[in-house]
Amino acid sequence: MLLKKILLMLLVSLLALTPALPETAEAKPVSPDFVELAKRLNPSVVNIRTAKVVKPRANTGRRAPHPFFGNDFFNEFFAPFFGDQFQQPQQRSRKEQSLGTGFIISQDGFVLTNNHVVNGADEVLVKLSDGRELKAEIKGQDEKLDIALLKLADGKSTFAAAELGDSDALEVGEWVMAIGNPFGLSQTVTAGIVSAKGRVIGSGPYDDFIQTDASINPGNSGGPLFNAQGKVVGINTAIIANGQGIGFAIPINVAKSVVSQLKSTGKVVRGYMGINFQGLDQSLVKSLKLPSDKGALITNVEKDSPAEKAGLKSGDVIVSFDGKPVVADTDLPKLVAATPINKQVKVGVYRDGKRRDLILTVGLAKDAPAEQTAAAQGEQAGVGISVQELTPELARQLRLRDVRGVVVSEVKAGSPAEEAGVVRGDLVIEVNGQRIESIAGFAEAVSSVRKGDMVRLLLRRPNGTFGYVAMKAE
Template sequence: MSTYRLVLILCLLVPALLGGCREQRQDASISVSVRDSKVAPPVERPPQELLTTQRAFSEVSQKVTPAVVNIQAARVRRVPQLGPMFEDFFGELFKRHPQRQQQTKSLGSGVLISAAGYILTNEHVVKGAEEIKVKLADGRIFDGELIGTDPDTDVAVLKITANEELPVAVLGDSDTLQVGQWALAIGNPFGLDSTLTVGVISATGRTDVGIEAFEDFIQTDASINPGNSGGPLLNIYGEVVGINTAIVASGQGIGFAIPINLARLVAGQLMENGEVVRGYLGVGIQPLSPALAESFGLDRATGALVNQVLADSPASAAGLRRGDLLLTYNDREISGVSSLQLLVANTPAGGTAKLGILRDGQRLELTVTIASREGQGATADATEAVEDQQARKAGLGLTVIPAEGGGVQVEAIDPEGDSARVGIRPGDLILAVNQYKITDLSSFEQAVQDIKQAKYVRLLLKRGNSTLYLAFPAS
């Protein structure tokens, strides 16, 4: 083939190849929806319910976000100038060496609850802070004044002073919350301002979580991350129903918020007095085991069992007795020990409360005047027991001996018996068996005989300075 023919063939092929490449590039282009009348979205008509819910979420965010603030707390701590390695190696020699100061900062959230500039947040957000900066959603930054804190509930109140009007959130009623309702959290997780997350109310009245002294948490699966602490938990109406406070680090979708009704009570005292004064009843209480509940004739373990009434206390003045079962407080059901403690703590000193109790199978109502918790004792006098090697009785899987001052003391326990299983210990004083008061060996022996037909054995014990009830099935 001549050179002329080869050049001619190439001239004919190159345009065709280039045209094919252009066609391939056109086929690979990405279509873009301009959302006009000519281009319809992939889903033309989403369910109206979804659009309504979406608009509700957006409206809540628009209305409440301006009242949510970013809190930066600065703390100063002293650190060794030469580093921990030298301090560990040289010991006391370098512990006396001058230390340098190091500033640390933590981020949290808060919510404006008053046009006067009061902010509700968590105590742990501002704990130990030497300088507090508050940043609003519109970018304004203020110095924060710490009004007061309550570590027992993890509530704190700050205040800022502004010349312009401040946005304020609306507080709702956390007592009306129901599981399954929408829950929206707004805060500043990891410093990301004005972040909205959505979930539901997973549970209410969570106690024994082990976070605070007084617990009544709202549980939610709305995402709560570091930096969200102190921010509001909202209902679909945009009302604050909780203050976000904690998460379960090892889980997913398990967050906790302080009910706003509790936070409001604490904040009110902090704003008025700078501290919180709690109510005091003056009883020792314990939870009910299923066996104890059945021994009282209950179909479920609820309420709080009084195992001690302190002298000269509000409980004593109201006529409460050891062995009373507290079921309601101001017509609110007492679900357990933590529930009663929180109800009493939130009652102001001098206030009255109606107690619904179960005594000897009869339901009664008592009225008690709550005192201040400040300066009150919580223990009774100790009773010592002296062993008498010559006199002892056996029964209920126990060997007992006389106790100094009356009653009997547990000397030995059948390790295979029910007494050992429920936790009775040597040295425990037996004060009562079912309804029978134990004063000596004879009364113990008689009580053991009289309860042979009973379904359950309920013992009132004294252990150290405390009294408690234990129960087990009668054999």
């Protein structure tokens, strides 16, 4: 009897444990409920239609070809006989239209989209998910970030607004969903994952894109990229021509940082240092005695700029700005631009292999891009060049002002300089940190260089950019 009770208790225990067994197995990722997300989020996404009037070109008076003659000689010959038939028809102004996407960010009708969707438009019409079409006013534009803020004209309605998320917290591999107006097909939903973050695609100094394989096509521009919780994490902006599964979105945190300025003033004011800079490679790291290749190498400091007043110099490597690390050279423009004007910040640099901190007062950015990255020049160069004095005539030909140095007149064939891409017309400003103002100064600077030594040159390239090059001397 006792044995039966024990067996019965064991059986009951096993049955109780059975439902829990699957929970002990390895958990499998579950995709979001895209059906529920689409229903909930569609009302916050709008289609944007713009129109602008294109004026005709001035009439040159050139006669149009007669239908029976395709030859200019015959056209001119028969013109006196046919008169006005040969005159061009009067051209009229025409209206160009384009389509895009946007999303509502506040219940009172503010809409975010790409600047290129509405730039130059004479009229902006916004179509809501319920079919209503409203006029919209362009409240602010930021060409550098390609962001525009619109305001719906209907001040009586309350609109469904999308919730803005945190793009910094976004992880590669997360599910994302795009809603937009590709090729004019309204309220199209596509889904995919975050393929990469921090992409630089050459659109400007503040590149910092989210890459996704969620399908994005022409007409999606300005539309929202949602995460699995239904929060906006990006603004769909660009695609690679002929590419599949490669789309780019502006991180929503970047947009959030400028929305208040666009709303209040219609434009964005950015911080400014006044430098040119470039990235680092292993040759430069060794030459500059740096602990790593992280940072931005200053190649030029503008006269009377905040950087010059702070004591920054060509050859300094910026590794931190206002307490934030500068890992890649592309990090610096974004950090500077986001800093309030007149704020004093600590700039961490390496100079002569030693770490130091300088205090810089951030200035107001000019119309031109505040900080420009020097173009990479391929492999770096050593001494394998002939130089000549920078005469006033040569300075005029090379369009040089307020810059001293010697001009590269010849690059030795097969030399490291040739392999590095040094060309005639490059201006040598520094050799191993020593300023060069004459041929004698250049000769003195290179006289101590021995075979196998690292040589670092600061060059002003023919295209106007500044850049460091470094390599072993032969």
